[in-house]
Amino acid sequence: MHRRAYFLLERDFQELKENNFKGITAFPVSEDLMEWGASIQGLQNTVWQGLFFQLTINFTSEYNLVPPVVKFLTIPFHPNVDQNTGRACIDFLDDPAKWNTSYTLSSILFTLQVMLSNPVLENPVNLEAAQMLIKDESLYKQIVLRFFNQPSQLRDDRPESLKDPDKFIRSTKAVSFNDYYKTWSGIATSKATEYYRSPCKSPGLQSS
Template identity: 25%
Template sequence: MWNVTGPYQGGVWKIRVELPDAYPYKSPSIGFVNKIYHPNVDEMSGSVCLDVINQTWSPMFDLVNVFEVFLPQLLLYPNPSDPLNGEAAALMMRDRTTYEQRVKEYCEKYAKPEDAGQATEEKSSDEELSEDEYASSDEAVAGQPDP
């Protein structure tokens, strides 16, 4: 778990990690299980668009890098020019204050500690992930509410 400053502060997310057979030579698949409003995260699937994981992965990286460096940096420095969530990216570029308010609303609605613990059991029909997506995954909780 890690603390994040900025609009995501206090949010807690369950992270889906799928390791391919060729890991560590092939990058893991990383996704948020509970909802997050972020330009580089697909709102429906939770898939993460992050160059260091998707294009520039190296066997020198490991899951510690993913959780201690890559994901915290993703939350601190969203990249609206390479979006998976076009609405979030457009709002971030057009109206940063409203974007940050929407992020905080999502944190309050979907990223409380109890949401991270129950996210897989209580998905609505439009948020369900297929069984195949869970078949070879490990999950971890990311984010830690401030005391």
Template identity: 30%
Template sequence: MSLPKRIIRETERLTSDPVPGITATPHEDNLRYFDVTVEGPASSPYESGNFKLELFLPDDYPMVAPKVRFLTKIYHPNIDRLGRICLDVLKSNWSPALQIRTILLSIQALLSSPNPNDPLANDVAQAWKDDEKKAIVTAREWTQMYAK
């Protein structure tokens, strides 16, 4: 199956006009599979971290959301041990007008504003609710440990 023009255009734009702090490069053997790195946003516990993600565009893309997963371990209430991400635009709120770049920006924004009230990693969310300061310290430690 040939690659839709939209994916080609998006890939071109990601390389020619990259989003600051985000890189996405397609695999040579599968142009629907991207290696992504996202820098932890400044003034968040993930600052100075470099997080690796994988992004896959299903056959129905852009009618269905891309599949995105963290490969780097991260201490975040909306991201679980397996790196799965709880983000509305990746699920029910996906719209075909969204793009790879907007999704990655949303993920970067999720790092800036963790939402323990809609948790995916229950233990982390609980820790976040019980003692936010401590949780932030842990997140910072994890960033130092895994996302360097």
């Protein structure tokens, strides 16, 4: 079983290197490929633009029959991210019954990247963030950015393996937001509505 997981993760790694997706990097930090470090960058023209998030991804020997455990090391103030643990609230990661063996490391990172600017406000894991986004979008954006106005703290919190730029898969290929949206809407927590095509929008924020 472990040999199968190793082979599939090598395939996922090769997919990342060949496609060179913009704003997504990942690399194994263990020889058996069960532990990974990753980084995602916020999409352009959103409140998350220019912000980088470090993550850990832990696989088991049962991959890809079961999902990995994914946690943000740089925890965003976001309705769908647990503020205490850094775990993203995405159904196919939380519920093995909703996991699909067609999902890869790339599709997981795509989902997380688009989730940042397309929050699902039904059953949020961070209720405070969801309520603030609905009631006062401007204040929500200020708090999001405040988390990133202390770059020295972020640098200190990152593990050494994530500080080495040579270990990252550099990303240069541009992908449109619609392409991200199409990928994410099929596999994220719930189907994204047209409300969420605009960054940080929700039904409660629609103007009359």
